[in-house]
Amino acid sequence: MMGGLMHGFLASMKEGLSYPLGATWDGEGVNFALFSAHATRVELCLFDDSGRIEVTRVDLPEFTDEIWHGYLPGAGPGLVYGYRVHGPYVPEQGHRFNPHKLLLDPYAREVVGRLRWGSALFSYELRGKKPGHGFDKRDSAPFMLKARVVAPAPQLPLPDRPRVPWERTVFYEAHVRGLTRLHPAVLARLRGSFAGLGSTVIIEHLKSLGVTSIELLPVHLFVDDTHLAEKGLRNYWGYNSLGFFTPDPRYLAGRAIAEFRDMVARLHDADLEVILDVVYNHTAEGNELGPSFSFKGLDNASYYRLNPDEPCYYINDTGTGNTLNLSHPRVLQMVLDSLRYWVLQMGVDGFRFDLATILGRETHGFDPGSGFFDACRQDPVLNRVKLIAEPWDCGPGGYQVGAFPPGWGEWNDSFRDAVRSFWKGDEGRAPELATRLAASADRFNRRGRRPWASINFITAHDGFTLHDLVSYNDKHNEANGEDNNDGHDDNRSWNCGAEGPTDDPDIIALRERQKRNFLATLLFAHGTPMLLAGDEFGRTQRGNNNAYCQDNELGWVNWADIDASGERLLAFARHLLVLRDALPVLRPGRFSTGEMHPVHEVRDVAWLNPAGTELEEKEWSDPQMRCFGMLADGRAQHTVVPHPGSDVIVLLVVNAGHEAVEWTLPHVPGAGHWTRLVNTGSPDDTAFPAFVAGHRDTIGARSLLLFAAAADKPSAMFIDGLLVGLTARDARSRLHIDGTEVDGHGQAD
Secondary structure (H helix, E strand, O other): OOHHHHHHHHHOOEOOOOOOOEEEEOOOEEEEEEEOOOOOEEEEEEEOOOOOOEEEEEEOOEEEOOEEEEEEEOOOOOOEEEEEEEOOEEHHHOEEOOOOOOEOOOOOOOEEOOOOOOHHHOOEEEEOOEEEEEEOOOOOHHHOOEEEOOOOOOOOOHHHOOOOOHHHOOEEEEOHHHHHOOOOOOOHHHOOOHHHHOOHHHHHHHHHHOOOEEEEOOOEEEOOOHHHHHOOOOOOOOOOEEEEEEEOHHHOOOOHHHHHHHHHHHHHHOOOEEEEEEOOOOOOOOOOOOOOOOHHHHHHHHHEOEOOOOOOOEOOOOOOOOOEOOOOHHHHHHHHHHHHHHHHOOOOOEEEEOOHHHHHEEOOEEOOOOHHHHHHHHOOOHHHOEEEEOOOOOOOOOOOOOOOOOOEEEEEHHHHHHHHHHHHOOOOOHHHHHHHHEOOHHHHOOOOOOHHHEEEEOOOOOOOOHHHHOOOOOOOOHHHOOOOOOOOOOOOOOOOOOOOOOOOHHHHHHHHHHHHHHHHHHHHOEOEEEEEOOHHHOOOOOOOOOHHHOOOOOOOOOHHHOOHHHHHHHHHHHHHHHHHHHOHHHOOOOOOOOOEOOOOOOEOEEEEOOOOOEOOHHHHOOOOOOEEEEEEEHHHOOOOOOOOOOOOEEEEEEEOOOOOEEEEOOOEOOEOEEEEEEEOOOOOOOOOOEEEOOOEEEEOOOEEEEEEEOOOHHHHHHHHHHHHHHHHHHHHHHHHHHOOOOOOOOOOO
C-alpha cells in the first residue's frame, strides 16, 4: 500500500467517528480514534509492511469530546501505523508532548517489529546515559514498535464457556513460555508459545491433575527493562505492560489473535478456564526519567497520577515509577474496553489484577466503591467472569486483603504465611492456622461474600517453589545480577537440615513429607486453592525466589527432570484433588460458624484436641500446641440442594511437632466408623483402613491425616464408591511410578 495508491486514499481522508477508539476496519476503510485532552495536533504516520519505512503522514482532521479522529477510505487490515502528537512540552505542568517521538496506539491489536532501546526513545536529551533538560528532536520511529490494523474478530458467546462454579475452582498458575519450553512431548516449533500451551499433552496433564482453571502470567505486550537488557537478561514474568489489547509476540508461533483464540478454544473443549494476570496499575514508561512509548506522549497529565504540588513527578504507589490514573474517565474506559475485548473476542474467563489496590484508588485513597469496582459490578460482561485481586500495593494504606467488593476473589497472603509458619514449627501458630483453614472468615465473611473469595496459596510465581520452600532457609538470587539484594527475605522457609541439594536420606524424606503436608493443607482448606505450575512434581529454581528475569532453564518447568519422587508427589496431588472434588464438605458454599445445628445437634466445624474432644481456650493459648484437628460435618453446612456426599463428615488432623501424637477418633452422632483417606507420613499406604470411633491412631511427626465418616446409609455407600475409585486410581499411579505406563514426563493417565 505505497506510492500512488497510498496518496490516493490519503487525499480522501474524512472526518470519521470518535467511537470506537483505536483503528477499526468496517469493510470499506479504517476509522482512527485517539484520546488526548491536551494535544494541539495529531499526525497519523503510515509505514510499509515491515514497519521500517515511514511512507507518509496525515493529520487526524477532527477533535470531538477530546477524541482526535479520521477515516481512511480504502484502507484495511495489514496497514501499519503510529502517531505523532503535538502539544506543550512543559514537564513542570505535567505535559510531555514531543512530535519527534512515534507513539503506539493504546488500542493496538497487533504490533510490528520489536522495540530497540536507544536514547531517541526519550523526549528529553540524554547526555552520557544521564538525563538532561533539553527537548530531544531525534526521530524515535526506527526504535519503536508500530501497530497493525486487524480485522475484527467475531465475538465468542459467554454461555459456551466452561463456567466452573467458584466452589469447584482450582487455579493453576503458569507462565506461557515457562510451562512448555522444556516439554519434550510438545513440538519443538511450538514450545514456549500459546500454541504449545494448547497442545494435547499439556491439556491432558492439567485434566489428569484435576485443576479447573489455568491462570497465566501477563500475556499483554510488555517491554524488557533497560537494566535487564544491559545484563543480557529479559523481563520474564511480563509485569511491564505497554499494550493492553495485544498478545506479546514472544509467545507466538503464528499470528497473534488466531493463535491465542485457538489455544483458548482447545482449553475450553477440555472444560478448562483461562484466567489472565493483567497489569493495569502502571505501564512500561517508568517515572519522569523514563521513555515515551505511548501514554506519556499522548497525554501524560491524563493517563498518569501526578504529584499535585509538582506535576513533573509521578505518584508511585506501584513501586514501578508511575501509576495509571483510573480516576480519569478515558483511562477507566480504556481498561474496561480492554477487559471486555479479552472476554468477548479472545475468549478468556477471568482476570487476576496485579497490585489491584491501585484500581480502587481515588484521590482520597482506596475505596471499595471506586469507579472501577462499580463499573465492573454493573457491566453485563465483566460481572459474569472471575475477578481476582492481588489486594495490595506499596502506597499508603495499600494492604487491603478482605476489603474488596462482593463478587471478587482475593489472593490471601495471610493463608500463605500461616501455613508456612505452622509447618515450619513456629510457636503459637495453631489459632491462626485454624482461622485460615476455615476460609479466613475474619477477613471475608461480610456483605454476603462466600468462602471462595479467599484465594489460598502457599507458593506463587513470586517466591520459592514448593521444593525450594523445604530446601532453602535463604534466597539465592545471584543469577539476577543484583548481589542477592532482590526478592523477599521473610520466606518462612525451612531447609529441613541442609541448605540446597543433599544426599541425606532422612532430610530428603522429611522434605518430601513437608511437600505433602503443604499440598494437603492447601487443597483441604476451605476457600479457593491455587497451585504453582510444577509444584505438583517438585520443580526447583535452585533457591531463586525472584526469577522475574530468568527466561531460561532456571525459570522454566523442567519436565525431563521428573524423577520417581516427583512421580509419587504428582500421584499424591492427583489423589488430593480427587478427594476435594468428591467431598463437598471440603469446599463449603458458606462460611462455617461453629454453631450447633438444631436438628442434627452437630457443629458445621469443631476444633479438636488429641483426646478427640473440643479444644478449650487454654489449649488455644498454649504456644507449644502444634497438633489439632478440624472436624467438618456436612450435615450442618448450609445447602439448598443436597449433592452426593454432602452429608459426609471429615476430620483433618495436623501435627507440626517433631514427635508422634496418639490421636483418639471422636464420637460423632450418627457416625460410628472412620475411614482414613490420607496420611502424609505414609503416602504409599493406599489401603484406606477403617476404625471405630474411640480408636487411638498415631499421627506421625510433621504429618497430616484426613478421615471421613458416613452419617447414614447413602453417605456410607458414597464413601464405599469413592474408595473403589481411589483404589483403582492409586493402582494406576503405582504403575506410572514403576515406569510401565508413562515415559516420566508427567503426562496423563
